[in-house]
Amino acid sequence: MTANAEINESPLGPTESVTPSQSSQSSQSSQSSHVGERLDVSRETPASPHDGRESIEPGPQPDVSRGTESDAAPQLVDGEGPRESGDLADLDDDSTPLATAIALDVRRRSTLVGAPLPRPAATRVLTVANQKGGVGKTTSAVNIAAALAQSGMRVLVIDLDPQGNASTALGVDHRSGIDSIYDVVVDGVPMSSVVVESPSVTGLFCAPSTIDLAGAEIELVSLVAREGRLAKALEAHLADTAYDYVFIDCPPSLGLLTVNAFVAAREVFIPIQCEYYALEGLSQLLRNVELIKTHLNPRLEVSTILLTMFDGRTRLSAQVAEEVRAHFPAQTLRTTIPRSVRVSEAPSFGETVMTYDPLSSGALAYLEAASQIAHRDAGSTTEGADS
Numbered sequence: 502m503t504a505n506a507e508i509n510e511s512p513l514g515p516t517e518s519v520t521p522s523q524s525s526q527s528s529q530s531s532q533s534s535h536v537g538e539r540l541d542v543s544r545e546t547p548a549s550p551h552d553g554r555e556s557i558e559p560g561p562q563p564d565v566s567r568g569t570e571s572d573a574a575p576q577l578v579d580g581e582g583p584r585e586s587g588d589l590a591d592l593d594d595d596s597t598p599l600a601t602a603i604a605l606d607v608r609r610r611s612t613l614v615g616a617p618l619p620r621p622a623a624t625r626v627l628t629v630a631n632q633k634g635g636v637g638k639t640t641s642a643v644n645i646a647a648a649l650a651q652s653g654m655r656v657l658v659i660d661l662d663p664q665g666n667a668s669t670a671l672g673v674d675h676r677s678g679i680d681s682i683y684d685v686v687v688d689g690v691p692m693s694s695v696v697v698e699s700p701s702v703t704g705l706f707c708a709p710s711t712i713d714l715a716g717a718e719i720e721l722v723s724l725v726a727r728e729g730r731l732a733k734a735l736e737a738h739l740a741d742t743a744y745d746y747v748f749i750d751c752p753p754s755l756g757l758l759t760v761n762a763f764v765a766a767r768e769v770f771i772p773i774q775c776e777y778y779a780l781e782g783l784s785q786l787l788r789n790v791e792l793i794k795t796h797l798n799p800r801l802e803v804s805t806i807l808l809t810m811f812d813g814r815t816r817l818s819a820q821v822a823e824e825v826r827a828h829f830p831a832q833t834l835r836t837t838i839p840r841s842v843r844v845s846e847a848p849s850f851g852e853t854v855m856t857y858d859p860l861s862s863g864a865l866a867y868l869e870a871a872s873q874i875a876h877r878d879a880g881s882t883t884e885g886a887d888s
């Protein structure tokens with residue numbers, strides 16, 4: 502099997518160098534298109550209609566028909582320890598991937614659900630950014646926000662994408678013309694007049710976006726202090742309203758809206774999809790963060806990286822995860838988010854998966870990710886990464 506050796510030559514393109522210190526091993530990287538071809542043939546098992554299940558042991562896939570979905574996506578690659586006997590005695594058939602996956606989910610449920618999380622000393626503001634679309638920015642922002650709110654935190658999600666997907670997932674109105682983050686950023690309307698509470702989770706608030714925001718990139722250009730307008734509005738809002746966490750869901754670009762988000766935040770949270778070209782563009786994103794840090798917001802740090810849409814049936818997912826962890830050992834969360842039908846269908850009900858199907862593997866993974874974020878301190882997570 503040569504796939505591992507190949508990925509180490511990196512899916513990063515020839516110009517890509519992804520560590521903040523620019524000291525990555527990617528200097529000998531090859532053309533992305535070649536990597537794409539190589540990775541394609543390294544796929545060991547064909548995609549199956551059952552989503553989210555990992556082939557974690559050699560041997561045949563279990564023949565299981567499930568009417569709903571993917572409750573059985575394990576995270577064994579994330580460093581879960583070996584199974585212990587006793588606590589899961591009823592599930593003593595761990596000879597199949599499915600049995601192992603179910604056993605793992607049972608254990609995760611019992612340790613995660615209802616466990617209290619530490620409250621941050623001061624409000625943590627995280628910008629969820631990646632200029633690639635469809636990598637799980639919105640999904641991660643709303644689900645981690647919901648998980649934290651369900652654990653008793655007060656959480657604000659600022660929807661800064663004109664598509665308004667975060668507003669949809671939180672069940673918040675975002676029809677054109679309503680008071681929204683557009684009015685805040687462009688017209689200087691106070692944020693408190695647009696924030697609403699999500700109907701599905703107590704303590705979870707949303708500053709909705711509307712399609713009007715699509716014009717804001719251009720309108721902002723001529724405005725005074727155009728890069729700091731969101732920061733100023735958020736600062737004023739935080740002065741009279743307490744939150745434990747603020748998540749800013751960015752559009753898939755590095756334009757002025759994303760710059761506003763970087764200036765308003767202390768932490769950058771980057772979701773990375775475990776797919777082809779996952780790391781392409783990452784060095785550009787990191788360069789932008791460095792530029793913002795130098796010129797506009799010296800406290801900004803990439804604190805958190807989350808691997809999303811992990812599919813354990815493919816070597817590709819594991820290879821991307823390995824590559825990301827090699828470059829960002831301190832920032833990358835141990836938990837990966839599995840591909841899950843439940844996660845993707847929740848927004849169509851105006852909900853996050855945390856309320857739509859709280860015991861599904863996707864919800865458990867997001868709860869676990871939220872717990873890891875809560876147990877980290879903004880400053881300490883970045884130490885070592887830049888050295």
Ligand code: ADP
Pocket residue numbers: 633634635636637638639640641666753809810811838839840841842844845846863
């Ligand atoms: P972004 O905000 O980066 O554009 P989204 O969060 O909107 O990305 O995700 C893109 C698409 O992928 C959406 O349709 C979403 O429902 C789906 N998706 C995201 N995460 C998962 C997951 N873990 N499993 C299955 N589908 C997912």
Ligand code: MG
Pocket residue numbers: 638639640662666750751752
């Ligand atoms: Mg989005």
